[in-house]
Amino acid sequence: MSAPTTNDEQEHAARGPLWLEARSITKQFGAVIALSDVDVSFSLGEVVGLIGDNGSGKSTFVKILSGVYQASSGSLLVEGKPVRFHSAADARAMGVETVHQDLGLVDSMSIARNFFLGAERRKGPFLDLKRMERETSAMLREIGLGNLRAIGQDVSRLSGGERQAISIGRAVAFQRKMLILDEPTSALSIQETEKVFEFMRAARDRGLAVLAVMHNLTQVRDVADRFVVFYHGRKIADIVNTGQSEQDLAHYIIEGKLAEMGIEREQVDMGVIRAITTE
Ligand SMILES: Nc1ncnc2c1ncn2[C@@H]1O[C@H](COP(=O)(O)OP(=O)(O)O)[C@@H](O)[C@H]1O
Numbered sequence: 001m002s003a004p005t006t007n008d009e010q011e012h013a014a015r016g017p018l019w020l021e022a023r024s025i026t027k028q029f030g031a032v033i034a035l036s037d038v039d040v041s042f043s044l045g046e047v048v049g050l051i052g053d054n055g056s057g058k059s060t061f062v063k064i065l066s067g068v069y070q071a072s073s074g075s076l077l078v079e080g081k082p083v084r085f086h087s088a089a090d091a092r093a094m095g096v097e098t099v100h101q102d103l104g105l106v107d108s109m110s111i112a113r114n115f116f117l118g119a120e121r122r123k124g125p126f127l128d129l130k131r132m133e134r135e136t137s138a139m140l141r142e143i144g145l146g147n148l149r150a151i152g153q154d155v156s157r158l159s160g161g162e163r164q165a166i167s168i169g170r171a172v173a174f175q176r177k178m179l180i181l182d183e184p185t186s187a188l189s190i191q192e193t194e195k196v197f198e199f200m201r202a203a204r205d206r207g208l209a210v211l212a213v214m215h216n217l218t219q220v221r222d223v224a225d226r227f228v229v230f231y232h233g234r235k236i237a238d239i240v241n242t243g244q245s246e247q248d249l250a251h252y253i254i255e256g257k258l259a260e261m262g263i264e265r266e267q268v269d270m271g272v273i274r275a276i277t278t279e
């Protein structure tokens, strides 16, 4: 396959230094090659939107970056030094926080308890609830989520967008370097999606590297500084967001399928693309 498509703006996209590099990552599950020789670099202060058809390897890649899976071959580097993430805890300790699709929040616990899940403040043998509530309030205010309901409230009372906000806020508050979100807005209303995007931008502006897997091409154009496109386990494009059309992005995603069907780029109509990409 030919080299991935890139554009000249590449060097100018990120506002911060290179942080994490995935080099030549391949992942096999038995006979299935989920990822093949994938190189992607992530810089601080940049939102990367990862797009691609179902089964193109996006979640597998996310799981490798977050320590859930180990690559069959290839390497990860943080600040230029090789690292190995043997577990999600390893990745977190190095600064990679992942917001999984189910978010990992406990419904029956308060916002403050969820914020400190796994990192509880204690006073002797007891949980220091007052302190956790105080610190949660302060952190939420600091990252622009100050008006988010009473922090003593159960998480079950929150909307999908508010839940995402807590998960994102947690990554920022615990000073991670990289925030990964796998399909963060798939179950959200348009209004809530816009809010979550604001939090993602806020995380980026505070200097985090942000990677968001997205399936909605209109939405990803609103939030990503750079697009990385996977096709059948390979990276086929890595381009700075210069306002490419939804149609252009869709073309990358379904390049192979369109060619098989004998459809020219110019003939692509969004109805056809939606039918193909959502099948
Ligand atoms: N745990 C697994 N065992 C076997 N095959 C897997 C596993 N996880 C993913 N795959 C396969 O790897 C490919 C990529 O899947 P995935 O990364 O989930 O794609 P995406 O997130 O882009 O939809 C698919 O063919 C999928 O069936």
Ligand SMILES: [Mg+2]
Binding pocket: 058, 059, 060
């Ligand atoms: Mg997936």
